Each structure stands twice: as structure tokens, then as C-alpha cells.
Amino acid sequence: MxxxxxxxxxxxxxxxxxxxxxxxxxxxxxxxxxxxxxxxxxxxxxxxxxxxxxxxxxxxxxxxxxxxxxxxxxxxxxxxxxxxxxxxxxxxxxxxxxxTAIDFAQLPLKDAIVWKNGTGARKIAVFADPNCGYCKKFEQDLQKVKNITVYTFLLPVLGGDSPQKSENIWCSKDQAKTWLAWMLEGKVPPRVMGQCATPIERNLEFSRKYRINGTPAIIFTDGTRIPGAIGAEQIEKQLIASAAATKPGLTTTPPSSN
Missing domain, CATH: 3.10.450.70 (Disulphide bond isomerase, DsbC/G, N-terminal)
Structure with a gap:
């Protein structure tokens, strides 16, 4: 022993x-x-x-x-x-x-265009360029999703007149209406007259910090990130999965800026 x-x-x-x-x-x-x-x-x-x-x-x-x-x-x-x-x-x-995970609760939502369907109880954030064809397709599919609030961060990364369109949309009297009219119907946003402060530079800086390199970039409430457009059925599935995975007190440490 x-x-x-x-x-x-x-x-x-x-x-x-x-x-x-x-x-x-x-x-x-x-x-x-x-x-x-x-x-x-x-x-x-x-x-x-x-x-x-x-x-x-x-x-x-x-x-x-x-x-x-x-x-x-x-x-x-x-x-x-x-x-x-x-x-x-x-x-x-x-x-x-x-x-590069993003805590949804820490998103600067004041810098986003907001619209909702139904109760708006479920939430999603999208980084989008107004000239992005995939973003337009994604926007069409979003219209089919019920009870959702959409936060759209303008991210003009495609060049051309994307920065000007983004500014015109942000500075319009009704941002959400102007955004949807352009993305869904092709109605050109009215050109902004005079000075108007926009969050576009902050959005670009945020995208660099979190390596958002293309549009659309989709963020769900549990921090799940999906690069590129997905269909309405996939959006619905991910909303359900994210709701199940989201727990109170979710925190994410931002990456180093070095």
C-alpha cells in the first residue's frame, strides 16, 4: 500500500x-x-x-x-x-x-439609419454601401422579415459617388425613407444643400478597427457576423439562433488599435 x-x-x-x-x-x-x-x-x-x-x-x-x-x-x-x-x-x-467580435450593445446606434417592420422586437445591424448590388438584394430580403428593427451604418467603400450618396441619404429629412427608396426603387436621393454633419468617417474608422472589409456586413445581437448577403430564410434562422444564444451581460473586449 x-x-x-x-x-x-x-x-x-x-x-x-x-x-x-x-x-x-x-x-x-x-x-x-x-x-x-x-x-x-x-x-x-x-x-x-x-x-x-x-x-x-x-x-x-x-x-x-x-x-x-x-x-x-x-x-x-x-x-x-x-x-x-x-x-x-x-x-x-x-x-x-x-x-473582432462585436458586442451589439456597444454599437454606436446613433450613427445608424433606423427602420422597422412590425413590432421591431428583433434587432439586426448592417454595414452597407448605397452602390452595393448585394446590399440592395439583402435589403429586399429584409422586407420579408417580420418584427425586426434594422440599424444601417452607411459605409461608402466602393468609390465613385458612394460617399456623396451616403451624405445625401444621411442628410435627408427622412433618412430611412430615402434609404429604402434608393435601395428598393432606385429613386436617387436629393442632393444635400449646405453643411450637414454625418457619421460616415466614424463608420469607416469603426470598420477598420473591426475588420469590416466588405458590404453588406451583418451583425446579430449575439455578436455573430456574416459577411455578404443572405436570404430571408437564413436571416430568420440566424435571428432565432442569436436570440437563443444572447445572454445578459454579454461583453466583448475591443481589439487593440495598434
Whole structure:
């Protein structure tokens, strides 16, 4: 019995020692990676975080919301998607999605055009360019969804007259009516006369911070982000899933601006 207890204690001590050793090695690796990358790549932006990946000897180097990878010494730096072949998923994409998740409660809704169908009990946010064909198709499908409030953030990223159209829509007497008339019926927004303050620059800055790189970009109340247009049936399914997943006190730490 005593030999069994000794053996068990010895195994526990060995496991603790191994854990401490591995932890120390990870810290040493992180220090080496930071030191070598900073010294050898002086133009590299500040490194926010260095963490181990599931791949032995490969470390994730996070710079803001950008992800690159390094060996354990910082001698090699590489960029791309880390793919889990068993699940056929991109670990890189999953990590970036987590970093750039948006807490719906923290959206600057004062900078959005608002319209609703029915009770408006369910909510959705959309970043859209007035000249985006996919945004127009998405807007058509949204009309089929009941009891929804839609917050549209104007995001003129397509060039041409997108910035002017966005300004004209925002500065109109009835923003929602003007927006829907243009997106659904092609009625050109009246040109704004005089000065009018818009949130467009703030929207663009928000999109850069959270890596919203295209339109439409759809945000649901549980933080789920969908890039690109989806149909009415998919919208309905995601609204139901998001409502089930949303819990009081949801918080998201904004990504570093570095």
C-alpha cells in the first residue's frame, strides 16, 4: 500500500515538475520570439500577444487583429491560414473572428439609419454601401422579415459617388425613407444643400478597427457576423439562433488599435 502511495505521489510530483518546465519553456520561447522579431524587424508594429498554437513549435503572434506565425525562436515568420485538417476549419479565421467580435450593445446606434417592420422586437445591424448590388438584394430580403428593427451604418467603400450618396441619404429629412427608396426603387436621393454633419468617417474608422472589409456586413445581437448577403430564410434562422444564444451581460473586449 505504501509503495502505491509513494508511486502515486511520485507521479504527481513528476507531472507538476513537467508542467512547470513546459510553462517556463513557453515563457522563454515568447521572450525569444519578441526579442528577435523586434530587433530584426524594426518596422514591425508592436506585438500584443504571443501564444502557442496546437502545432508543436509554432506560435501565434498577434499584432492588433492581425495574426502571423513564428517558430519558437523568432527566426522564421510566416503568414497565412492555419488549417485543422480533421475538422477542415481555419484556426486563423476562427481566431480573427473572436478578436473582432462585436458586442451589439456597444454599437454606436446613433450613427445608424433606423427602420422597422412590425413590432421591431428583433434587432439586426448592417454595414452597407448605397452602390452595393448585394446590399440592395439583402435589403429586399429584409422586407420579408417580420418584427425586426434594422440599424444601417452607411459605409461608402466602393468609390465613385458612394460617399456623396451616403451624405445625401444621411442628410435627408427622412433618412430611412430615402434609404429604402434608393435601395428598393432606385429613386436617387436629393442632393444635400449646405453643411450637414454625418457619421460616415466614424463608420469607416469603426470598420477598420473591426475588420469590416466588405458590404453588406451583418451583425446579430449575439455578436455573430456574416459577411455578404443572405436570404430571408437564413436571416430568420440566424435571428432565432442569436436570440437563443444572447445572454445578459454579454461583453466583448475591443481589439487593440495598434
Amino acid at each position: 505504501s509503495s502505491f502511495l509513494f508511486s502515486r505521489a511520485a507521479r504527481t510530483a513528476a507531472a507538476l515538475a513537467l508542467g512547470a518546465l513546459l510553462s517556463h519553456a513557453a515563457v522563454a520561447d515568447e521572450a525569444a520570439i519578441r526579442k528577435n522579431l523586434v530587433e530584426r524587424l524594426p518596422n514591425l508594429p508592436p506585438i500584443d500577444e504571443v501564444t502557442k498554437t496546437p502545432v508543436p513549435g509554432v506560435y501565434e503572434v498577434r499584432i492588433g487583429t492581425e495574426i502571423v506565425y513564428s517558430d519558437e525562436t523568432g527566426n522564421y515568420l510566416f503568414q497565412g491560414n492555419l488549417i485543422d485538417t480533421k475538422t477542415r476549419t481555419s484556426l486563423t479565421e476562427a481566431r480573427i473572428n473572436k478578436l
